[in-house]
Amino acid sequence: MAYEIPVTQARAELADLINRVVYGGERVVVTRHGKPLVALVSAADLERLRVLEDAEASADEAGTASVSTLHAPAPSATGERGRFGIAAEHRDPGARS
Known part of the structure; x- marks a missing residue:
């Protein structure tokens, strides 16, 4: 717990x-109007x-990198569309054609 002082x-x-702080191992929080200002x-x-x-x-960086690889488009998706006769594709609702 920290010692508070105006x-x-x-x-x-x-x-x-x-x-x-140095010799007693305390942490001191300096306040102004009762709100913490600095420590x-x-x-x-x-x-x-x-x-x-x-x-x-x-x-955080490692997590972001692994999540971005999860959402990368599959390399075979374009080829499979023609193979199976898929006529529709996902479009971002916010994007305009």
């Missing part, structure tokens, strides 16, 4: 807050967040 008080106690976290916590973001981005 910005006016944080300004006066910045050195103490930094020590609490003070250790450099180690920040690095862990960056690693998590990178892992999530890689997972």
